Amino acid sequence: MVDVAAGGTPPPGKPQAHEGPQRRGIWSRRLDRLSGRTGRGLVIAVPYVWLICFFLMPFLIVFAISLAEAAIARPPFKLLEDLGYGLYQVTVNLGNYLFLLGDPLYAVAYVNSVKIAAISTLIALLVGYPIAYGIARSSPSLRNVLLLLIILPFWTSFLLRVYAWIGILKDNGLINNFLISLGLIDEPLPLLYNDFSVYVGIVYSYLPFMVLPLYANLERLDPSLLEAAADLGCRPWKAFLTVTLPLSIPGMIAGSLLVFIPAVGEFVIPALLGGPETLMIGRVLWNEFFNNRDWPVASAVAIAMLLLLVVPIMIFQRYQMKQDGA
Protein backbone atom coordinates (compact mmCIF):
# COMPACT_ATOMS: atom_id res chain seq x y z
CA MET A 1 0.00 0.00 0.00
CA VAL A 2 2.93 2.32 0.58
CA ASP A 3 3.71 2.20 -3.08
CA VAL A 4 0.20 3.08 -4.13
CA ALA A 5 -0.28 5.98 -1.81
CA ALA A 6 3.28 7.23 -2.13
CA GLY A 7 2.82 7.33 -5.86
CA GLY A 8 1.30 10.79 -5.62
CA THR A 9 4.45 12.75 -6.33
CA PRO A 10 7.30 12.15 -8.69
CA PRO A 11 10.75 11.81 -7.15
CA PRO A 12 12.48 15.15 -7.40
CA GLY A 13 15.62 15.60 -9.42
CA LYS A 14 14.82 12.88 -11.92
CA PRO A 15 14.94 14.37 -15.38
CA GLN A 16 11.82 14.04 -17.50
CA ALA A 17 12.32 11.46 -20.21
CA HIS A 18 13.10 13.19 -23.45
CA GLU A 19 10.79 12.98 -26.41
CA GLY A 20 11.50 11.08 -29.60
CA PRO A 21 12.58 7.58 -30.46
CA GLN A 22 15.32 7.44 -27.81
CA ARG A 23 12.64 7.49 -25.16
CA ARG A 24 11.67 3.92 -25.95
CA GLY A 25 13.57 1.72 -23.55
CA ILE A 26 15.85 -1.13 -24.46
CA TRP A 27 12.96 -3.47 -23.74
CA SER A 28 10.86 -2.20 -26.56
CA ARG A 29 13.78 -1.95 -29.00
CA ARG A 30 14.88 -5.49 -28.30
CA LEU A 31 11.38 -6.82 -28.39
CA ASP A 32 10.84 -5.22 -31.75
CA ARG A 33 14.02 -6.65 -33.16
CA LEU A 34 13.91 -10.15 -31.76
CA SER A 35 10.32 -11.27 -31.65
CA GLY A 36 8.89 -8.71 -33.98
CA ARG A 37 5.85 -6.68 -33.16
CA THR A 38 3.65 -9.70 -32.48
CA GLY A 39 5.11 -10.73 -29.13
CA ARG A 40 5.05 -7.20 -27.82
CA GLY A 41 1.56 -6.63 -29.15
CA LEU A 42 0.34 -9.81 -27.49
CA VAL A 43 1.74 -8.80 -24.10
CA ILE A 44 0.02 -5.42 -24.38
CA ALA A 45 -3.22 -6.94 -25.66
CA VAL A 46 -4.01 -9.18 -22.67
CA PRO A 47 -4.47 -6.54 -19.94
CA TYR A 48 -5.67 -4.00 -22.52
CA VAL A 49 -8.56 -6.16 -23.71
CA TRP A 50 -9.48 -7.07 -20.12
CA LEU A 51 -9.65 -3.43 -19.06
CA ILE A 52 -11.66 -2.42 -22.14
CA CYS A 53 -14.17 -5.24 -21.54
CA PHE A 54 -14.56 -4.87 -17.79
CA PHE A 55 -13.74 -1.24 -17.11
CA LEU A 56 -14.43 0.95 -20.15
CA MET A 57 -17.42 -0.88 -21.64
CA PRO A 58 -19.38 -0.93 -18.37
CA PHE A 59 -19.21 2.87 -18.25
CA LEU A 60 -20.54 3.21 -21.76
CA ILE A 61 -23.37 0.86 -20.80
CA VAL A 62 -24.14 2.91 -17.67
CA PHE A 63 -24.30 6.00 -19.85
CA ALA A 64 -26.60 4.28 -22.34
CA ILE A 65 -28.93 2.97 -19.64
CA SER A 66 -29.08 6.36 -17.95
CA LEU A 67 -30.83 7.44 -21.15
CA ALA A 68 -33.25 4.52 -21.08
CA GLU A 69 -36.75 4.32 -19.71
CA ALA A 70 -37.62 2.35 -16.63
CA ALA A 71 -39.86 -0.61 -17.36
CA ILE A 72 -41.50 -3.37 -15.42
CA ALA A 73 -39.43 -6.16 -16.92
CA ARG A 74 -36.31 -8.20 -16.39
CA PRO A 75 -33.92 -6.30 -16.53
CA PRO A 76 -36.04 -3.33 -15.43
CA PHE A 77 -35.34 -0.86 -18.22
CA LYS A 78 -36.14 -0.34 -21.89
CA LEU A 79 -33.46 0.96 -24.21
CA LEU A 80 -34.12 -0.80 -27.51
CA GLU A 81 -37.56 -0.59 -29.06
CA ASP A 82 -38.27 -3.75 -31.04
CA LEU A 83 -39.82 -2.63 -34.33
CA GLY A 84 -40.08 -6.14 -35.72
CA TYR A 85 -38.29 -7.37 -38.86
CA GLY A 86 -35.06 -7.47 -36.82
CA LEU A 87 -35.05 -3.70 -36.56
CA TYR A 88 -34.51 -1.90 -33.28
CA GLN A 89 -34.96 1.71 -32.41
CA VAL A 90 -32.87 3.26 -29.68
CA THR A 91 -34.99 5.37 -27.40
CA VAL A 92 -33.10 8.23 -25.87
CA ASN A 93 -34.73 10.19 -23.14
CA LEU A 94 -33.30 12.76 -20.81
CA GLY A 95 -36.14 12.16 -18.39
CA ASN A 96 -33.89 10.57 -15.75
CA TYR A 97 -31.61 13.61 -15.66
CA LEU A 98 -34.58 15.99 -15.58
CA PHE A 99 -35.93 13.90 -12.72
CA LEU A 100 -32.63 14.36 -10.81
CA LEU A 101 -32.78 18.11 -11.40
CA GLY A 102 -36.43 18.30 -10.40
CA ASP A 103 -36.19 16.47 -7.08
CA PRO A 104 -34.37 18.46 -4.39
CA LEU A 105 -33.38 15.17 -2.68
CA TYR A 106 -30.62 14.66 -5.23
CA ALA A 107 -29.28 18.22 -5.05
CA VAL A 108 -29.19 17.99 -1.24
CA ALA A 109 -27.40 14.64 -1.45
CA TYR A 110 -24.77 16.08 -3.82
CA VAL A 111 -24.08 19.17 -1.74
CA ASN A 112 -24.02 17.06 1.42
CA SER A 113 -21.58 14.52 -0.03
CA VAL A 114 -19.16 17.23 -1.10
CA LYS A 115 -19.49 19.01 2.25
CA ILE A 116 -18.96 15.88 4.32
CA ALA A 117 -16.05 14.71 2.14
CA ALA A 118 -14.38 18.14 2.23
CA ILE A 119 -14.67 18.58 6.00
CA SER A 120 -13.46 15.00 6.61
CA THR A 121 -10.49 15.59 4.29
CA LEU A 122 -9.58 18.74 6.21
CA ILE A 123 -9.78 16.94 9.57
CA ALA A 124 -7.76 14.02 8.19
CA LEU A 125 -5.11 16.50 6.99
CA LEU A 126 -4.94 18.17 10.42
CA VAL A 127 -4.71 14.83 12.22
CA GLY A 128 -2.48 13.15 9.65
CA TYR A 129 0.13 15.87 9.12
CA PRO A 130 1.72 15.71 12.59
CA ILE A 131 1.76 11.90 12.41
CA ALA A 132 3.49 11.90 9.00
CA TYR A 133 5.88 14.61 10.20
CA GLY A 134 6.68 12.69 13.38
CA ILE A 135 7.33 9.45 11.46
CA ALA A 136 9.56 11.22 8.92
CA ARG A 137 11.63 12.69 11.80
CA SER A 138 12.03 9.35 13.63
CA SER A 139 15.09 7.14 13.45
CA PRO A 140 15.06 4.75 10.44
CA SER A 141 14.40 1.59 12.47
CA LEU A 142 11.52 3.15 14.42
CA ARG A 143 10.23 4.60 11.16
CA ASN A 144 9.59 1.14 9.64
CA VAL A 145 7.72 -0.01 12.72
CA LEU A 146 5.55 3.12 12.78
CA LEU A 147 4.81 2.81 9.06
CA LEU A 148 3.79 -0.82 9.56
CA LEU A 149 1.48 0.32 12.37
CA ILE A 150 -0.12 2.89 10.04
CA ILE A 151 -0.67 0.30 7.31
CA LEU A 152 -1.79 -2.59 9.54
CA PRO A 153 -5.39 -1.38 10.17
CA PHE A 154 -5.80 -1.01 6.43
CA TRP A 155 -5.34 -4.77 6.04
CA THR A 156 -8.07 -5.66 8.53
CA SER A 157 -11.67 -5.56 7.44
CA PHE A 158 -12.91 -2.06 6.67
CA LEU A 159 -16.50 -3.08 7.45
CA LEU A 160 -15.55 -4.41 10.90
CA ARG A 161 -13.51 -1.32 11.76
CA VAL A 162 -16.50 0.89 10.94
CA TYR A 163 -18.71 -1.47 12.96
CA ALA A 164 -16.40 -1.02 15.97
CA TRP A 165 -17.41 2.64 16.15
CA ILE A 166 -21.07 1.71 16.72
CA GLY A 167 -20.07 0.10 20.03
CA ILE A 168 -18.00 3.13 20.98
CA LEU A 169 -20.40 5.91 20.02
CA LYS A 170 -23.87 4.55 20.76
CA ASP A 171 -26.02 5.81 23.65
CA ASN A 172 -24.84 3.10 26.05
CA GLY A 173 -21.51 2.81 24.28
CA LEU A 174 -18.00 3.18 25.65
CA ILE A 175 -17.70 6.97 25.51
CA ASN A 176 -21.13 7.73 26.95
CA ASN A 177 -20.78 5.09 29.67
CA PHE A 178 -17.38 6.49 30.61
CA LEU A 179 -18.56 10.11 30.75
CA ILE A 180 -21.66 9.17 32.77
CA SER A 181 -19.62 7.13 35.25
CA LEU A 182 -17.38 10.17 35.74
CA GLY A 183 -20.47 12.23 36.44
CA LEU A 184 -19.66 14.71 33.68
CA ILE A 185 -22.98 14.19 31.91
CA ASP A 186 -26.37 12.83 33.00
CA GLU A 187 -27.87 12.15 29.61
CA PRO A 188 -25.94 10.27 26.90
CA LEU A 189 -24.55 12.55 24.20
CA PRO A 190 -26.02 11.99 20.72
CA LEU A 191 -22.80 10.71 19.13
CA LEU A 192 -24.10 8.06 16.76
CA TYR A 193 -26.39 8.19 13.68
CA ASN A 194 -25.64 11.78 12.72
CA ASP A 195 -23.09 13.74 10.66
CA PHE A 196 -20.57 13.68 13.52
CA SER A 197 -20.26 9.89 13.50
CA VAL A 198 -19.89 9.94 9.70
CA TYR A 199 -16.97 12.39 10.04
CA VAL A 200 -15.36 10.14 12.64
CA GLY A 201 -15.85 7.09 10.42
CA ILE A 202 -14.40 8.69 7.28
CA VAL A 203 -11.38 10.24 9.03
CA TYR A 204 -10.72 6.96 10.81
CA SER A 205 -10.99 4.80 7.69
CA TYR A 206 -9.02 7.02 5.33
CA LEU A 207 -6.32 8.35 7.69
CA PRO A 208 -3.62 5.98 6.31
CA PHE A 209 -4.28 7.32 2.79
CA MET A 210 -3.48 10.81 4.08
CA VAL A 211 -0.44 9.86 6.17
CA LEU A 212 1.41 7.74 3.57
CA PRO A 213 1.77 10.25 0.69
CA LEU A 214 2.52 13.00 3.23
CA TYR A 215 5.20 10.84 4.81
CA ALA A 216 6.70 9.99 1.39
CA ASN A 217 6.88 13.70 0.66
CA LEU A 218 8.27 14.83 4.04
CA GLU A 219 10.83 12.03 4.13
CA ARG A 220 12.41 13.26 0.89
CA LEU A 221 12.78 16.81 2.18
CA ASP A 222 16.41 17.84 2.29
CA PRO A 223 17.29 18.48 5.97
CA SER A 224 20.06 20.88 4.94
CA LEU A 225 17.37 23.38 3.92
CA LEU A 226 16.19 23.53 7.53
CA GLU A 227 19.78 23.74 8.78
CA ALA A 228 20.41 26.63 6.41
CA ALA A 229 17.30 28.39 7.72
CA ALA A 230 18.47 27.82 11.32
CA ASP A 231 21.99 29.09 10.49
CA LEU A 232 20.46 32.24 9.09
CA GLY A 233 18.69 32.78 12.41
CA CYS A 234 15.26 31.41 11.59
CA ARG A 235 13.20 30.15 14.57
CA PRO A 236 12.07 26.51 14.21
CA TRP A 237 8.38 27.40 13.95
CA LYS A 238 9.08 29.96 11.27
CA ALA A 239 11.35 27.55 9.42
CA PHE A 240 8.52 25.01 9.51
CA LEU A 241 6.01 27.51 8.16
CA THR A 242 8.24 28.99 5.45
CA VAL A 243 10.29 25.94 4.39
CA THR A 244 8.70 22.59 5.34
CA LEU A 245 5.04 23.49 4.87
CA PRO A 246 5.30 24.94 1.33
CA LEU A 247 7.55 22.08 0.21
CA SER A 248 5.03 19.50 1.46
CA ILE A 249 2.13 20.89 -0.57
CA PRO A 250 2.38 18.11 -3.24
CA GLY A 251 2.05 15.49 -0.49
CA MET A 252 -0.89 17.37 1.02
CA ILE A 253 -2.65 17.48 -2.35
CA ALA A 254 -2.02 13.79 -3.08
CA GLY A 255 -3.24 12.75 0.38
CA SER A 256 -6.29 14.99 0.24
CA LEU A 257 -7.33 13.61 -3.15
CA LEU A 258 -6.95 10.06 -1.92
CA VAL A 259 -9.30 10.86 0.98
CA PHE A 260 -11.73 13.20 -0.80
CA ILE A 261 -12.49 11.16 -3.93
CA PRO A 262 -13.56 7.89 -2.24
CA ALA A 263 -15.27 9.80 0.59
CA VAL A 264 -17.66 11.53 -1.84
CA GLY A 265 -18.96 8.19 -3.10
CA GLU A 266 -18.79 6.42 0.27
CA PHE A 267 -21.65 4.05 1.03
CA VAL A 268 -20.73 1.84 4.00
CA ILE A 269 -19.92 4.62 6.48
CA PRO A 270 -23.11 6.71 6.03
CA ALA A 271 -25.16 3.50 5.90
CA LEU A 272 -23.81 2.19 9.22
CA LEU A 273 -22.96 5.35 11.17
CA GLY A 274 -25.12 8.03 9.53
CA GLY A 275 -28.61 9.01 10.55
CA PRO A 276 -31.65 9.03 8.30
CA GLU A 277 -30.92 12.65 7.38
CA THR A 278 -27.30 11.96 6.43
CA LEU A 279 -27.87 11.91 2.70
CA MET A 280 -24.84 11.00 0.64
CA ILE A 281 -24.84 10.32 -3.05
CA GLY A 282 -23.45 6.78 -2.75
CA ARG A 283 -26.27 5.87 -0.42
CA VAL A 284 -28.86 7.46 -2.71
CA LEU A 285 -27.53 5.42 -5.64
CA TRP A 286 -27.66 2.25 -3.56
CA ASN A 287 -31.27 2.91 -2.46
CA GLU A 288 -32.33 3.83 -5.98
CA PHE A 289 -30.92 0.55 -7.20
CA PHE A 290 -31.72 -1.94 -4.44
CA ASN A 291 -34.85 -0.45 -2.86
CA ASN A 292 -36.57 1.35 -5.73
CA ARG A 293 -35.14 -0.97 -8.41
CA ASP A 294 -34.96 1.99 -10.76
CA TRP A 295 -31.86 1.13 -12.78
CA PRO A 296 -32.03 4.04 -15.26
CA VAL A 297 -32.23 6.62 -12.44
CA ALA A 298 -29.41 4.85 -10.56
CA SER A 299 -27.32 5.07 -13.77
CA ALA A 300 -28.11 8.75 -14.13
CA VAL A 301 -27.02 9.28 -10.49
CA ALA A 302 -23.76 7.44 -11.28
CA ILE A 303 -23.07 9.59 -14.35
CA ALA A 304 -23.81 12.76 -12.39
CA MET A 305 -21.45 11.58 -9.61
CA LEU A 306 -18.72 10.94 -12.17
CA LEU A 307 -19.14 14.49 -13.52
CA LEU A 308 -18.65 15.77 -9.99
CA LEU A 309 -15.50 13.70 -9.51
CA VAL A 310 -13.99 14.12 -12.96
CA VAL A 311 -11.86 17.14 -11.99
CA PRO A 312 -10.33 15.60 -8.82
CA ILE A 313 -9.79 12.30 -10.67
CA MET A 314 -8.02 14.10 -13.54
CA ILE A 315 -5.71 15.85 -11.07
CA PHE A 316 -4.97 12.51 -9.43
CA GLN A 317 -4.29 10.92 -12.85
CA ARG A 318 -1.86 13.73 -13.67
CA TYR A 319 0.06 12.92 -10.49
CA GLN A 320 0.14 9.25 -11.44
CA MET A 321 1.35 10.07 -14.95
CA LYS A 322 4.07 12.39 -13.74
CA GLN A 323 5.43 9.49 -11.76
CA ASP A 324 4.85 7.25 -14.75
CA GLY A 325 6.87 9.55 -17.05
CA ALA A 326 9.75 10.13 -14.64
Next chain:
Amino acid sequence: MGQRRSFFVLTAMCFGFAFLYGPIVSLIVYSFNESRLVTVWAGFSTKWYGELLRDEQVLDAAFLSLKIGVINATAAVLLGTLAGLILARFGRFKGRTLFSGMVSAPLVMPEVITGLSLLLLFVSAEQLIGWPAGRGMDTITIAHITFSMAYVAVIVQSRLSSLDESVEEAAMDLGARPAKVFLVITLPIIAPALISGWLLAFTLSLDDLVIASFVSGPGASTLPMVIFSKVRLGVSPDINALATIIILIVTVFVVIAGVLLTRQERARTRAVQQALQDED
Protein backbone atom coordinates in the same frame (compact mmCIF):
# COMPACT_ATOMS: atom_id res chain seq x y z
CA MET B 1 11.03 26.15 20.92
CA GLY B 2 12.20 23.02 19.12
CA GLN B 3 11.55 21.04 22.30
CA ARG B 4 7.97 22.27 22.48
CA ARG B 5 7.27 21.40 18.89
CA SER B 6 8.56 17.88 19.22
CA PHE B 7 6.39 17.53 22.33
CA PHE B 8 3.41 18.69 20.27
CA VAL B 9 4.28 16.23 17.49
CA LEU B 10 4.71 13.42 20.01
CA THR B 11 1.30 14.10 21.57
CA ALA B 12 -0.33 14.25 18.15
CA MET B 13 1.27 10.93 17.21
CA CYS B 14 0.12 9.23 20.40
CA PHE B 15 -3.38 10.56 19.84
CA GLY B 16 -3.29 9.42 16.20
CA PHE B 17 -2.21 5.88 16.99
CA ALA B 18 -4.72 5.63 19.85
CA PHE B 19 -7.40 6.76 17.39
CA LEU B 20 -6.32 4.08 14.89
CA TYR B 21 -6.07 1.23 17.38
CA GLY B 22 -8.69 2.05 20.06
CA PRO B 23 -11.65 0.71 18.08
CA ILE B 24 -9.75 -2.46 17.13
CA VAL B 25 -8.80 -3.10 20.76
CA SER B 26 -12.40 -2.55 21.86
CA LEU B 27 -13.60 -5.10 19.26
CA ILE B 28 -11.19 -7.71 20.61
CA VAL B 29 -11.88 -7.05 24.31
CA TYR B 30 -15.66 -7.24 23.97
CA SER B 31 -15.51 -10.44 21.92
CA PHE B 32 -14.66 -12.15 25.25
CA ASN B 33 -17.59 -10.57 27.04
CA GLU B 34 -20.15 -12.86 28.69
CA SER B 35 -23.04 -10.43 28.19
CA ARG B 36 -25.00 -10.00 24.97
CA LEU B 37 -24.91 -6.24 25.58
CA VAL B 38 -21.67 -5.62 23.79
CA THR B 39 -20.48 -2.68 25.88
CA VAL B 40 -21.35 -3.83 29.39
CA TRP B 41 -18.66 -6.06 30.86
CA ALA B 42 -20.08 -9.19 32.51
CA GLY B 43 -17.09 -11.46 32.85
CA PHE B 44 -14.79 -13.42 30.58
CA SER B 45 -16.25 -15.93 28.18
CA THR B 46 -15.43 -17.57 24.88
CA LYS B 47 -18.99 -18.63 24.16
CA TRP B 48 -19.37 -16.24 21.17
CA TYR B 49 -16.56 -18.08 19.39
CA GLY B 50 -18.44 -21.36 19.83
CA GLU B 51 -21.62 -19.75 18.57
CA LEU B 52 -19.77 -18.38 15.56
CA LEU B 53 -18.32 -21.76 14.62
CA ARG B 54 -21.81 -23.27 14.66
CA ASP B 55 -23.20 -20.58 12.35
CA GLU B 56 -23.55 -22.30 8.94
CA GLN B 57 -24.31 -19.05 7.13
CA VAL B 58 -21.11 -17.39 8.32
CA LEU B 59 -18.97 -20.45 7.58
CA ASP B 60 -20.35 -20.86 4.04
CA ALA B 61 -19.83 -17.17 3.33
CA ALA B 62 -16.29 -17.26 4.72
CA PHE B 63 -15.45 -20.25 2.51
CA LEU B 64 -16.88 -18.52 -0.58
CA SER B 65 -14.94 -15.33 0.21
CA LEU B 66 -11.68 -17.24 0.63
CA LYS B 67 -12.21 -19.06 -2.68
CA ILE B 68 -12.93 -15.82 -4.53
CA GLY B 69 -10.01 -14.13 -2.77
CA VAL B 70 -7.43 -16.72 -3.84
CA ILE B 71 -8.59 -16.90 -7.48
CA ASN B 72 -8.84 -13.11 -7.63
CA ALA B 73 -5.40 -12.49 -6.14
CA THR B 74 -3.69 -14.95 -8.48
CA ALA B 75 -5.36 -13.59 -11.60
CA ALA B 76 -4.85 -10.00 -10.50
CA VAL B 77 -1.12 -10.60 -10.01
CA LEU B 78 -0.82 -12.10 -13.51
CA LEU B 79 -2.72 -9.30 -15.24
CA GLY B 80 -1.41 -6.54 -12.99
CA THR B 81 2.22 -7.58 -13.51
CA LEU B 82 1.77 -7.43 -17.27
CA ALA B 83 0.13 -4.01 -16.97
CA GLY B 84 2.87 -2.71 -14.67
CA LEU B 85 5.59 -4.07 -16.96
CA ILE B 86 3.98 -2.42 -19.97
CA LEU B 87 3.73 0.94 -18.22
CA ALA B 88 7.28 0.85 -16.83
CA ARG B 89 9.25 -0.76 -19.67
CA PHE B 90 7.41 -0.63 -22.98
CA GLY B 91 7.87 3.06 -23.77
CA ARG B 92 5.37 4.59 -26.13
CA PHE B 93 2.72 2.73 -28.05
CA LYS B 94 -0.59 3.53 -29.61
CA GLY B 95 -3.25 3.97 -26.93
CA ARG B 96 -0.81 4.25 -24.03
CA THR B 97 -2.62 7.23 -22.50
CA LEU B 98 -5.93 5.36 -22.49
CA PHE B 99 -4.20 2.33 -21.04
CA SER B 100 -2.52 4.17 -18.19
CA GLY B 101 -5.78 5.99 -17.50
CA MET B 102 -7.69 2.71 -17.32
CA VAL B 103 -5.07 1.24 -14.99
CA SER B 104 -5.14 4.04 -12.43
CA ALA B 105 -8.83 5.01 -12.60
CA PRO B 106 -10.14 1.98 -10.66
CA LEU B 107 -7.99 3.08 -7.71
CA VAL B 108 -10.12 6.16 -7.14
CA MET B 109 -13.43 5.13 -8.66
CA PRO B 110 -16.26 5.13 -6.08
CA GLU B 111 -17.27 1.52 -5.42
CA VAL B 112 -20.96 2.14 -6.06
CA ILE B 113 -20.15 3.23 -9.62
CA THR B 114 -17.83 0.29 -10.33
CA GLY B 115 -20.40 -2.12 -8.91
CA LEU B 116 -23.34 -0.67 -10.82
CA SER B 117 -21.44 -0.48 -14.11
CA LEU B 118 -20.19 -4.07 -13.92
CA LEU B 119 -23.64 -5.35 -13.04
CA LEU B 120 -25.14 -3.56 -16.05
CA LEU B 121 -22.37 -5.05 -18.20
CA PHE B 122 -23.13 -8.57 -17.00
CA VAL B 123 -26.87 -8.11 -17.48
CA SER B 124 -26.44 -6.71 -21.00
CA ALA B 125 -23.93 -9.41 -21.95
CA GLU B 126 -26.29 -12.10 -20.72
CA GLN B 127 -29.06 -10.69 -22.91
CA LEU B 128 -26.87 -10.38 -25.99
CA ILE B 129 -24.59 -13.43 -25.91
CA GLY B 130 -26.03 -15.53 -23.10
CA TRP B 131 -22.93 -15.14 -20.93
CA PRO B 132 -22.64 -15.03 -17.95
CA ALA B 133 -25.61 -17.26 -17.24
CA GLY B 134 -26.81 -15.85 -13.95
CA ARG B 135 -24.67 -14.07 -11.42
CA GLY B 136 -22.70 -15.42 -8.50
CA MET B 137 -19.15 -16.43 -7.74
CA ASP B 138 -17.88 -15.98 -11.32
CA THR B 139 -19.17 -12.44 -11.72
CA ILE B 140 -17.89 -11.42 -8.28
CA THR B 141 -14.45 -12.82 -9.15
CA ILE B 142 -14.29 -10.95 -12.48
CA ALA B 143 -15.31 -7.70 -10.78
CA HIS B 144 -12.68 -8.15 -8.08
CA ILE B 145 -9.91 -8.98 -10.56
CA THR B 146 -10.68 -5.77 -12.46
CA PHE B 147 -10.09 -3.45 -9.54
CA SER B 148 -7.38 -5.50 -7.78
CA MET B 149 -5.20 -5.69 -10.90
CA ALA B 150 -5.00 -1.90 -10.88
CA TYR B 151 -3.41 -1.98 -7.40
CA VAL B 152 -0.95 -4.71 -8.43
CA ALA B 153 -0.06 -2.79 -11.61
CA VAL B 154 0.76 0.37 -9.65
CA ILE B 155 2.91 -1.56 -7.15
CA VAL B 156 4.81 -3.43 -9.89
CA GLN B 157 5.22 -0.29 -11.97
CA SER B 158 6.66 1.77 -9.12
CA ARG B 159 8.95 -1.12 -8.19
CA LEU B 160 10.21 -1.40 -11.78
CA SER B 161 10.73 2.34 -12.25
CA SER B 162 12.81 2.48 -9.06
CA LEU B 163 15.04 -0.27 -10.48
CA ASP B 164 18.08 0.15 -12.66
CA GLU B 165 17.47 -1.17 -16.17
CA SER B 166 21.17 -1.90 -16.64
CA VAL B 167 20.97 -5.52 -15.39
CA GLU B 168 18.22 -6.28 -17.85
CA GLU B 169 20.13 -4.48 -20.61
CA ALA B 170 23.27 -6.45 -19.84
CA ALA B 171 21.37 -9.73 -20.12
CA MET B 172 19.96 -8.66 -23.47
CA ASP B 173 23.34 -7.58 -24.74
CA LEU B 174 24.60 -11.05 -23.86
CA GLY B 175 21.94 -12.42 -26.17
CA ALA B 176 19.09 -13.42 -23.84
CA ARG B 177 15.65 -13.23 -25.40
CA PRO B 178 13.15 -10.81 -23.81
CA ALA B 179 10.99 -13.59 -22.36
CA LYS B 180 14.05 -15.17 -20.76
CA VAL B 181 15.27 -11.85 -19.39
CA PHE B 182 11.88 -11.33 -17.82
CA LEU B 183 11.76 -14.78 -16.23
CA VAL B 184 15.38 -14.98 -15.07
CA ILE B 185 16.25 -11.36 -14.20
CA THR B 186 13.16 -9.17 -13.79
CA LEU B 187 10.82 -11.59 -12.07
CA PRO B 188 13.11 -12.48 -9.12
CA ILE B 189 13.86 -8.79 -8.56
CA ILE B 190 10.20 -7.78 -8.42
CA ALA B 191 9.14 -10.89 -6.45
CA PRO B 192 8.60 -8.91 -3.20
CA ALA B 193 6.30 -6.52 -5.09
CA LEU B 194 4.38 -9.50 -6.45
CA ILE B 195 3.96 -10.95 -2.95
CA SER B 196 2.66 -7.68 -1.52
CA GLY B 197 0.47 -7.32 -4.60
CA TRP B 198 -1.02 -10.78 -4.08
CA LEU B 199 -1.68 -10.10 -0.39
CA LEU B 200 -3.22 -6.71 -1.16
CA ALA B 201 -5.47 -8.15 -3.90
CA PHE B 202 -6.54 -10.95 -1.56
CA THR B 203 -7.38 -8.50 1.23
CA LEU B 204 -9.25 -6.11 -1.07
CA SER B 205 -11.39 -8.98 -2.30
CA LEU B 206 -12.03 -10.32 1.20
CA ASP B 207 -13.05 -6.83 2.31
CA ASP B 208 -15.34 -5.77 -0.50
CA LEU B 209 -19.01 -5.30 0.31
CA VAL B 210 -20.33 -2.82 -2.23
CA ILE B 211 -19.13 -4.26 -5.54
CA ALA B 212 -19.94 -7.83 -4.49
CA SER B 213 -23.47 -6.80 -3.47
CA PHE B 214 -24.10 -5.36 -6.93
CA VAL B 215 -22.71 -8.20 -9.04
CA SER B 216 -23.77 -11.12 -6.84
CA GLY B 217 -26.82 -13.21 -7.52
CA PRO B 218 -29.16 -15.19 -5.31
CA GLY B 219 -27.38 -17.83 -3.25
CA ALA B 220 -23.92 -16.28 -3.41
CA SER B 221 -23.30 -14.25 -0.26
CA THR B 222 -19.73 -13.29 0.57
CA LEU B 223 -18.56 -12.79 4.15
CA PRO B 224 -18.85 -8.97 4.08
CA MET B 225 -22.41 -9.28 2.75
CA VAL B 226 -23.37 -11.55 5.67
CA ILE B 227 -21.61 -9.29 8.19
CA PHE B 228 -23.35 -6.21 6.77
CA SER B 229 -26.79 -7.76 7.04
CA LYS B 230 -26.06 -8.84 10.65
CA VAL B 231 -24.58 -5.46 11.64
CA ARG B 232 -27.58 -3.63 10.22
CA LEU B 233 -29.74 -5.40 12.78
CA GLY B 234 -27.56 -4.10 15.60
CA VAL B 235 -24.36 -4.86 17.46
CA SER B 236 -23.83 -8.54 18.19
CA PRO B 237 -20.97 -10.20 20.06
CA ASP B 238 -20.40 -13.02 17.56
CA ILE B 239 -19.43 -10.37 15.00
CA ASN B 240 -16.83 -9.19 17.53
CA ALA B 241 -15.54 -12.76 17.75
CA LEU B 242 -15.34 -12.96 13.95
CA ALA B 243 -13.51 -9.62 13.85
CA THR B 244 -11.00 -10.84 16.42
CA ILE B 245 -10.24 -13.97 14.38
CA ILE B 246 -9.79 -11.93 11.18
CA ILE B 247 -7.57 -9.36 12.92
CA LEU B 248 -5.44 -12.10 14.45
CA ILE B 249 -4.89 -13.91 11.11
CA VAL B 250 -4.18 -10.70 9.22
CA THR B 251 -1.76 -9.38 11.84
CA VAL B 252 0.23 -12.62 11.86
CA PHE B 253 0.43 -12.70 8.06
CA VAL B 254 1.32 -9.03 7.62
CA VAL B 255 3.99 -9.09 10.32
CA ILE B 256 5.58 -12.27 8.91
CA ALA B 257 5.48 -10.89 5.36
CA GLY B 258 6.87 -7.55 6.57
CA VAL B 259 9.76 -9.16 8.44
CA LEU B 260 10.62 -11.50 5.53
CA LEU B 261 10.49 -8.72 2.95
CA THR B 262 12.64 -6.37 5.04
CA ARG B 263 15.18 -9.12 5.61
CA GLN B 264 15.33 -9.99 1.92
CA GLU B 265 15.61 -6.31 0.98
CA ARG B 266 18.49 -5.85 3.44
CA ALA B 267 20.31 -8.93 2.11
CA ARG B 268 19.94 -7.62 -1.43
CA THR B 269 21.21 -4.15 -0.53
CA ARG B 270 24.17 -5.72 1.26
CA ALA B 271 24.95 -7.93 -1.75
CA VAL B 272 24.84 -4.92 -4.06
CA GLN B 273 27.13 -2.93 -1.75
CA GLN B 274 29.49 -5.90 -1.53
CA ALA B 275 29.58 -6.18 -5.32
CA LEU B 276 30.28 -2.45 -5.68
CA GLN B 277 33.10 -2.62 -3.11
CA ASP B 278 34.67 -5.59 -4.90
CA GLU B 279 34.65 -3.58 -8.09
CA ASP B 280 36.70 -0.84 -6.42
